[in-house]
Amino acid sequence: MAQTLASAPPPMNKGFFSRISSYIFDIRFLGVIVQIAFIAIVILGVRTLGGNFAQNAGKLGRAQFICRDGSFSYRCAYDFMDGNAGFDISDPPLEYKTTDSFWWALWNGIINTFRVGILALIATTILGTLAGIARLSDNWLLSKVALVYVEITRNTPVLVQLLLLYFSVVLALPDIREAIQPFGLPIFLSNRGLSIPWPEFMSSAPIWLAFLILGILQFQLTWFFMGRREQETGKPSNRFRWALAGFLVIAAVGWIISSATADNEGILVARSSRIGEFEDIKSVIMTRGGVNHVSEFAHKSDEELEQAALKICVLRDSPSEPNLTNKLRRLGLPYEVNRASSMSRAISSFAEGNCDVLAAPKSALNSALAMLESPASNLIVSVKEAPLTWTVPSFEGFNVVGGWSMTGEFFALFLGLTIFYGGGLAEVVRAGILSVSKGQTEAARALGLLEGQRLQLIVLPQALKVIIPPLISTYLSLMKDTSLGVAVAFPEMYLISQTLMNQSGRALQIMIIIMLVYLVISIFFSVVLNWYNQRVVLVER
Amino acid sequence: MDQNGTIKEPIIVCRDVHKWYGDFHVLRGIDMNVTPGEVVVICGPSGSGKSTFIRCMNRLEEHQQGDIVIDGIELTHDVRNISEIRREVGMVFQQFNLFPHLTVLDNITLAPINVRKWKRERAEELAMEWLTRVGIPEQANKYPGQLSGGQQQRVAIARTLTMQPKILLFDEPTSALDPEMIKEVLDVMIELAGLGMTMLCVTHEMGFARAVANRVAMFDHGQIVEENDPESFFNNPQHERTKLFLSQILNH
CATH class of the missing domain: 1.10.3720.10 (MetI-like)
Structure with a gap:
């Protein structure tokens, strides 16, 4: 057995054709051939397509590449993008006009x-x-x-x-008008789409967000240092709970501070309305409705409520609206909102006496005050704001307003x-x-x-x-x-x-x-x- | 009866256990009692139902007739009973079944932390103790894929023991190992037997059976055809099937 293995291999057939074929069927040779064939196909394909492309681009003519100064250059291929779009977008995520680029x-x-x-x-x-x-x-x-x-x-x-x-x-x-409201929740589903409640960031939100970041940092540090102490002492500690508690405390403190220090929201009121502070709204509305306690509003008719309601002028989709109306709802006071498509319309609507108050950020109210004929007969009253306010969708005529839709x-x-x-x-x-x-x-x-x-x-x-x-x-x-x-x-x-x-x-x-x-x-x-x-x-x- | 002559309550009681896979009758009325500290070796040809039988002990397989009572708890469809039994019954598999995405230490501490609700420190301490006992404490932070078969099986044993079970089930623990690794696993099993652990082993390692088993049971066609102490079992088998089986596995 061992002798057979050690003996020389049988003599090879050294014929010409068999030698050639042993080269042709060599796996290394075949590999090179396949590579060359592939490269050839790629070059041919790119040349054909590229030639086609260049020809077609040429056919398009110089008009495709016109510059602002009237000359023609490939560098100006995208200049047309600065022109007026001239068409409408049904659901623009950002503010968009047909005159935009x-x-x-x-x-x-x-x-x-x-x-x-x-x-x-x-x-x-x-x-x-x-x-x-x-x-x-x-x-x-x-x-x-x-x-x-x-x-x-x-x-x-x-x-x-x-x-x-x-x-x-x-x-x-x-x-x-017959939108589906699952389980009576403020969620509206209709052939126009879906509206759900949504938290809206107020202008005091950045302060709170800064506190949240601080809270996350605190969480990481507590987690890290308590973990190290655990390893040193060998005693287990509830580091997750401590870190979480720390985060919650910081978030709560941030919420309180940002709510307390924020003074961005306000309402514009006529001095004659006897509303000098936010708290006055309650007594004014109650007097107007002829009630001694807000619970009595529940027994009033629609007409009486409409009569007593606080009329609010506001810019459509402004977070000032939910900020104010959420507070009124909590107080149990009736209100009515008049939404304008632009701030100047909201101001003129207020000037015409359509509403009791104009709700907006204070900066906007200051410029509104300047636009009024008799600024002195009006004043700006502060409205408190939390970092987040919920906007809840609700029916308004033939529409659902508010919320995220x-x-x-x-x-x-x-x-x-x-x-x-x-x-x-x-x-x-x-x-x-x-x-x-x-x-x-x-x-x-x-x-x-x-x-x-x-x-x-x-x-x-x-x-x-x-x-x-x-x-x-x-x-x-x-x-x-x-x-x-x-x-x-x-x-x-x-x-x-x-x-x-x-x-x-x-x-x-x-x-x-x-x-x-x-x-x-x-x-x-x-x-x-x-x-x-x-x-x-x-x-x- | 143990050496002191006192009668111990059996920790495993099986009465007339039957199981079918569709039409195939795998277990045909198994009766077996095991007392605490006893080591029982189960052998038999493949397909005889021995693996199925021990997998019924912790409900990896469901028996369809008869009673199984483990440590006073009857194995029923009640999930509370099943969980309680699984906590007290450990199992070592032929294919080790370590969790490949966890380190050796995490493999071992996973169940004590999540099932027994121990603190990590306590689980790790006991895990290291067992790893040291099975001889591979230095592998604690490696992944199972980095260990040899024998080492993996020893980790699997440590993983089971860290749960502090009252009963250990071995399902052909050495069948997937290279010959030179079988000994290291058997040594661990022999040591465990010496510690007084109740063990039920499906194995073909007759040397192990001779050395530590209190009893050897021979399975064939879903029945126990012969059950005896190792001495009589090997030297004086009664049943024809046992004689044939022993001649086949011992004389090659």
Whole structure:
């Protein structure tokens, strides 16, 4: 046996063809050939496409590159963006007029893209995780419901789902006057969209936010130093509770200080109204209503209440309104709000005697006072403000005012993306959980961990490393698919860019911007999530 | 009866335990009592139901007929009973089943902290004590993936023991190990037996059975065909199936 191994190999066949073929079939030679072929294909492709591009760009003519001084240069390719947009945006996130520039219109679209994208991303993550876990549940009904949801959403095109949702769900919602209010909460759902209560930052908020940052610093320091003392003394201490308590105390103190020191909000009143201080409002309204106690307002008729109510003039969507009306509501006093579309209209409305008070930040009131015919007969009364004030949506004629609202189009796109990508994510989560071996579950159970602890401490941390790579592509697809807003007329970046192209006739330039923006969004998400992914990778030998 | 002649209450009582996987009748009426401090070795051909049987002890598998009473608590569908039993019954697996995303120390302290609600310091102290006993205190801050099979299994044993269980179940603890690592795990198990731990071991390590077992039970087709002290079991097997089994595993 050993002799056979040691003996010389059989003589090779040294024929010409076999020698050649042994070169041709050499794996190294084949590798080089494949590389060369690939490079050739790439060069050919780039030349063809590039030539085409240059030819087409040339055909577009010099008019595409006209500068302000009338000359032509490639450097002026984007000068047209400074011109008037000249079209309306139905749901601008920022203040927007048709006379604003193309850039500003596009910026509004980009912000809308982020608004709907980020919101859908958060909702998708929650829905997908729950549906993925539900799919693996022992509960027969729950797992079958999740199965049907996943199969329907994954096996039909997102565009079809979105249109179905828009036309047969959102547009089929009741008219604004019969808006759905779930459980009687101040949430309004109608074919115009959704309105929910929302905390509004007042001008004293920065002081409070500074305290919050201080509180977080304190938390970190307490956590760190108590942790070090724990290690030194070997005695356990409730450092989380101490750090949290410290944070809460600082936040509360900050709230009190910022509320007490803030003197930015006020109301403009006529001296004749006998309101000299905020507290006077109560007696004035009670006298006008002819009551001795505010509880008696409950028995008054609508006409009597209207008669007694404090009439407030205010700029639409100004946080001064909820700041004042929340206080009146707490006092139990009736009021009526007259919202103006601009500050000057609000001032003239007040000057005409349509309201008892004009509510606004004091700086605005001072300039308003100067505009009045007889400034001396009016005065400014301070209104206290907390750093945050809730604005709550309510009916006002044929409209819902206040709160945070999204239009029907926003709602449809948000819901459509969430439902579609939630189904995809459910499968990703399920695959991740199934990738954790059965032995892990058995070991966790054998150690006496409860089911929730097992999921939280053992299964999910391990599933994450399988989930994250496909999660990244789900997030990227979702962000890119916000461009489907074009189907439901939601003015996100892509829809606005289409209008821009029609208005300006510069498709190429705008397409380049759009691609760059999507590219930046995608790279941002990839970098962040890949960084996170590297952190959860298991240590192996 | 122990050496003093007093009768100990059994800590594990199994009466007529049956289990089916669909139509397949895996356990066909198992009766077994184990008293505290006893070491019982269970052997038998693969598919005989021995693993299934010990996995019924802590409800990793559900028995469908008969009674299992552990430390006075009956194993029923009541989740409180199940949790209480799992706290008192530790298990060591063939595939170790360490948690790969946690360090050795975190693997060990996870259950004491989250299930027994101990302070971290106390859990870590006991964890280090057991790690020292199984001979690998220096590995405490490594991840399971960085250890050899034998070391992993010793960590798994330390993890189970830090919970201070009253009963230990071993499910073929050495079957996935390289031959030279089997001894280091068996040494730990022999030491545990010496400490008076109640142990139920599914294993083919007949040397271990001879050395420390109080009883050896032979499983075949979901039944105990023979149960005896190791001396008589190995030297004078009664049942034909036992004779065949012993000849197959001892003479190769």
